[in-house]
Amino acid sequence: xxxxxVEQARARLQLSYxxxxxxxxxxxxxxxxxxxxxxxxxxxxxxxxxxRHLFTGPLVxxxxxxxxxxVYLLAYNLATGRWRELGRSLxxxxxxxxxxxxxxxxxxxxxxxxxxxxxxxxxxxMGISALYPVVGALMAQLVLKERIxxxxxxGIIACVAGAILIGYVRPEGSHPHFYLGxxxxxxxxxxxxxxxxxxxxxxxMVDPAVAINLRESASCAIFLVxxxxxxxxxxxxxxxxxxxxxxxxxxxxxLVGAAxxxxxxxxxxxxxxxRTMSLNITxxxxxxxxxxxxxxxxLSANLALGALVVTVGAALVVANxxxxxxxxxxx
Amino acid sequence: MTIRLPLxxxxxxxxxxxxxxxxxxxxxxxxxxxxxxxxxxxxxxLGHLLSLRAxxxxxxRGGSLDSDGSLLLVFAATEAGRARLKYLPxxxx
Numbered sequence: 338x339x340x341x342x343v344e345q346a347r348a349r350l351q352l353s354y355x356x357x358x359x360x361x362x363x364x365x366x367x368x369x370x371x372x373x374x375x376x377x378x379x380x381x382x383x384x385x386x387x388x389r390h391l392f393t394g395p396l397v398x399x400x401x402x403x404x405x406x407x408v409y410l411l412a413y414n415l416a417t418g419r420w421r422e423l424g425r426s427l428x429x430x431x432x433x434x435x436x437x438x439x440x441x442x443x444x445x446x447x448x449x450x451x452x453x454x455x456x457x458x459x460x461x462x463m464g465i466s467a468l469y470p471v472v473g474a475l476m477a478q479l480v481l482k483e484r485i486x487x488x489x490x491x492g493i494i495a496c497v498a499g500a501i502l503i504g505y506v507r508p509e510g511s512h513p514h515f516y517l518g519x520x521x522x523x524x525x526x527x528x529x530x531x532x533x534x535x536x537x538x539x540x541x542m543v544d545p546a547v548a549i550n551l552r553e554s555a556s557c558a559i560f561l562v563x564x565x566x567x568x569x570x571x572x573x574x575x576x577x578x579x580x581x582x583x584x585x586x587x588x589x590x591x592l593v594g595a596a597x598x599x600x601x602x603x604x605x606x607x608x609x610x611x612r613t614m615s616l617n618i619t620x621x622x623x624x625x626x627x628x629x630x631x632x633x634x635x636l637s638a639n640l641a642l643g644a645l646v647v648t649v650g651a652a653l654v655v656a657n658x659x660x661x662x663x664x665x666x667x668x
Numbered sequence: 669m670t671i672r673l674p675l676x677x678x679x680x681x682x683x684x685x686x687x688x689x690x691x692x693x694x695x696x697x698x699x700x701x702x703x704x705x706x707x708x709x710x711x712x713x714l715g716h717l718l719s720l721r722a723x724x725x726x727x728x729r730g731g732s733l734d735s736d737g738s739l740l741l742v743f744a745a746t747e748a749g750r751a752r753l754k755y756l757p758x759x760x761x
Contacts, residue, residue, distance in 0.1 A: 343731055346739040354718045418706025426674045430755045541723050542677040542752060544707075544716070606719045665724045665748075 355661035358607030361600045362616035363651070368597035370623030374631070375590035376402060382583050384576035389569035392451040397573045398587070399447050400560035405591030406598060407553035413599070414550055422547040431542035434535050436555040442532025443556025444564050449525035457518025460508040464501040465522035470618050471497055472530030474611035480534050482665045485611050488653055489660070493615040495650025500621035502643030533610040536602065545602040553598065609664045615654045622647045672701055676716045680725060680749055681756065688729055688744035691717070717743050725749035
């Protein structure tokens with residue numbers, strides 16, 4: 338009798354942990370949608386629109402976003418008694434791997450994304466960048482031996498297809514470096530995919546809250562030292578503090594971004610790379626709804642269809658949380 | 669200057685040293701190393717253990733119900749978990 342009660346309690350705990358992981362990934366996507374809307378409002382203003390290149394402003398915005406998010410996450414780790422874990426983690430190979438993941442997911446993927454849009458146009462580059470959950474799932478299956486059922490694969494592909502539909506804009510203008518742009522957009526999808534797999538491997542041994550703090554700090558440092566000097570970013574950066582409303586929007590975006598990133602990394606270690614990424618990409622749907630709510634976009638047929646496809650995809654991904662009791666190993 | 673392992677990694681190492689353990693047993697063993705830190709709480713340890721279990725680095729070998737009726741799972745390292753010890757730093761306290 339007691340054995341049966343224990344077994345029931347054990348099954349309940351396992352299932353509730355899996356469900357919490359899925360909810361964490363979904364909320365991370367919702368917050369990422371809000372973060373994107375806020376960051377978009379900030380980089381559409383002076384001084385971000387006065388950069389040397391089209392992508393100078395967004396790169397400076399990304400650097401500041403990651404740096405501020407790192408500060409918020411440090412505050413979280415101080416408050417929860419984890420601050421000593423930062424140095425400890427950096428002294429181990431898994432912690433160093435998390436910093437390597439930051440290089441792939443932060444500067445490399447973000448630069449590939451922005452340059453891809455610049456060289457090949459948003460229509461194609463954004464669609465290709467949105468493939469990152471497929472890349473991440475493939476790599477997680479290969480490297481981490483993550484179990485992904487046929488239904489979950491269908492859900493992942495539907496989430497990506499829906500996000501592409503939502504983000505689609507009619508191709509316009511000529512692009513002399515079109516294929517370079519496509520290659521760079523592909524690099525961003527690979528960068529985010531690699532980030533998910535490497536950081537999840539590292540988080541097998543490092544606390545996710547600490548890992549994401551390291552990730553954001555490392556990403557900001559690489560942006561500041563290696564990328565911004567190449568695009569005249571420091572001149573734009575120096576003018577940001579003088580614009581109080583922009584600082585306010587950026588600070589709010591980074592706070593939402595820090596929460597989204599924290600939940601994203603937590604979800605990686607709770608429900609795996611493939612499901613986390615496919616639920617994260619639902620940000621396209623949430624971003625659309627938020628933009629619609631503040632009057633930035635008008636709903637159209639392809640947006641409605643995209644929203645429907647993302648919703649069906651997410652439902653397929655979360656359909657059976659029992660699959661998540663064991664994330665890795667043979668099916 | 670001594671550097672401790674990250675708590676999650678230390679938990680895995682500890683469970684590779686012991687045949688198996690519950691959260692209260694692990695809490696007691698870690699008290700000397702991480703005792704002054706707010707992160708050393710049963711809920712935090714259980715979160716780490718469930719994550720390691722989902723990743724296949726630990727397994728739970730059943731459990732029991734304590735006097736409050738709360739589940740007390742018994743965790744043990746798997747072969748995959750033991751294999752991760754190769755990432756331990758060479759020199760540490």
